[in-house]
Amino acid sequence: MQNETDAQLRQILTDVLGLKPGQADGFTADTGLFGHLPELDSMAVAGLLTEIEDRLDIVIDDEDVDGDLLESYGALLTFVTARRGG
Amino acid sequence: MGATTLEMIESWPCPLPGGGTRDELALRLAAAVGLERGAQVLVIPALFDEANRMRRLSVEVMRRLSASGVGAVLPEIPGLGDSLADLTRQTPGDWRLAMLGAARHFGATHVLAIRGGALIAPDGLPGWRYAPVTGASQMRQMLRARIVAARELGVEEKQDSLMAQGREAGLELVGYRLGAEFVAEFPGLVVNADSPMRDIAPDLVPTPGLWLRAEPGENAAQADALAAVVMMGITAGDAA
Numbered sequence: 001m002q003n004e005t006d007a008q009l010r011q012i013l014t015d016v017l018g019l020k021p022g023q024a025d026g027f028t029a030d031t032g033l034f035g036h037l038p039e040l041d042s043m044a045v046a047g048l049l050t051e052i053e054d055r056l057d058i059v060i061d062d063e064d065v066d067g068d069l070l071e072s073y074g075a076l077l078t079f080v081t082a083r084r085g086g
Numbered sequence: 087m088g089a090t091t092l093e094m095i096e097s098w099p100c101p102l103p104g105g106g107t108r109d110e111l112a113l114r115l116a117a118a119v120g121l122e123r124g125a126q127v128l129v130i131p132a133l134f135d136e137a138n139r140m141r142r143l144s145v146e147v148m149r150r151l152s153a154s155g156v157g158a159v160l161p162e163i164p165g166l167g168d169s170l171a172d173l174t175r176q177t178p179g180d181w182r183l184a185m186l187g188a189a190r191h192f193g194a195t196h197v198l199a200i201r202g203g204a205l206i207a208p209d210g211l212p213g214w215r216y217a218p219v220t221g222a223s224q225m226r227q228m229l230r231a232r233i234v235a236a237r238e239l240g241v242e243e244k245q246d247s248l249m250a251q252g253r254e255a256g257l258e259l260v261g262y263r264l265g266a267e268f269v270a271e272f273p274g275l276v277v278n279a280d281s282p283m284r285d286i287a288p289d290l291v292p293t294p295g296l297w298l299r300a301e302p303g304e305n306a307a308q309a310d311a312l313a314a315v316v317m318m319g320i321t322a323g324d325a326a
Contacts, residue, residue: 014294015293015294015298015299016298016299016300017299017300018299018300018301018303037300039300039301040300041300042231042232042234042235042238042260043135043228043231043260044300044301045230045231045234046227046228046230046231046234047227047297047298047300048300049230050223050226050227050230051298062230062233062244062245065230065233065234065237066237067237067238
């Protein structure tokens with residue numbers, strides 16, 4: 001079951017990674033991101049975070065951006081959901 | 087495309103801040119023979135790494151303009167891309183002067199500025215900005231990329247201290263070595279609100295923007311939409 005934040009986050013990853021529509025629906029909490037997807041280099045991560053900030057209306061501090069945040073889809077979703085106060 | 091278009095890499099005399107010129111390169115697409123409308127569009131590329139992700143789309147737009155009888159030229163920005171100029175010596179003012187020089191040399195009647203290219207568009211020419219970005223936003227993203235990369239190596243960096251260091255001595259961001267003056271000035275850049283250029287309404291161009299993409303891509307529907315905006319504007323007499 002996807003909530004709104006989940007759906008938006010999957011859409012952002014789709015846009016950044018150039019995935020086919022629906023492909024991100026297959027992401028589970030354990031799907032690896034940074035370090036697992038070769039196209040997610042540091043520049044792409046920076047773009048991804050900025051896009052998350054813009055579309056989900058949150059601020060991500062540089063201190064929050066560590067290996068754990070982007071280790072998996074589940075970790076990123078948990079962080080973003082918490083920042084949105086959900 | 088049915089019409090044959092002529093695509094050439096040409097050099098042009100880029101004006102230097104202290105006077106004189108230095109040759110830079112540009113990709114020029116002539117208007118399709120027999121269909122010439124007399125309009126010439128200066129396409130100002132996206133800046134830094136975004137240029138790589140937007141170049142193919144930019145050229146696809148130029149091909150459509152060319153086939154519709156409108157010439158288009160995509161200049162290199164001094165210190166970026168294939169330019170041989172020293173990036174560390176560039177300032178935003180130098181880039182604006184360069185684009186003004188390109189506009190004059192190629193007889194541009196209109197400008198299509200992509201992303202950060204909108205920040206260095208010459209004053210006075212009509213045209214369009216596609217997804218313009220502020221200098222502050224682009225700088226922040228590059229700083230963040232550096233911080234993410236450094237952290238992978240176990241080095242902690244912060245935006246504030248990097249900027250302070252950059253304003254003193256210059257700064258290397260994701261492979262771009264920027265001079266102190268550039269670092270100090272670039273974050274303050276916004277589009278010139280008094281310019282006759284206008285922003286392309288986001289709903290006119292299909293999403294998502296290719297600058298978001300982790301790897302360069304292409305999108306024919308976006309190129310079609312951008313070329314249509316420019317052609318409609320030219321046809322409606324925006325040049326007048």
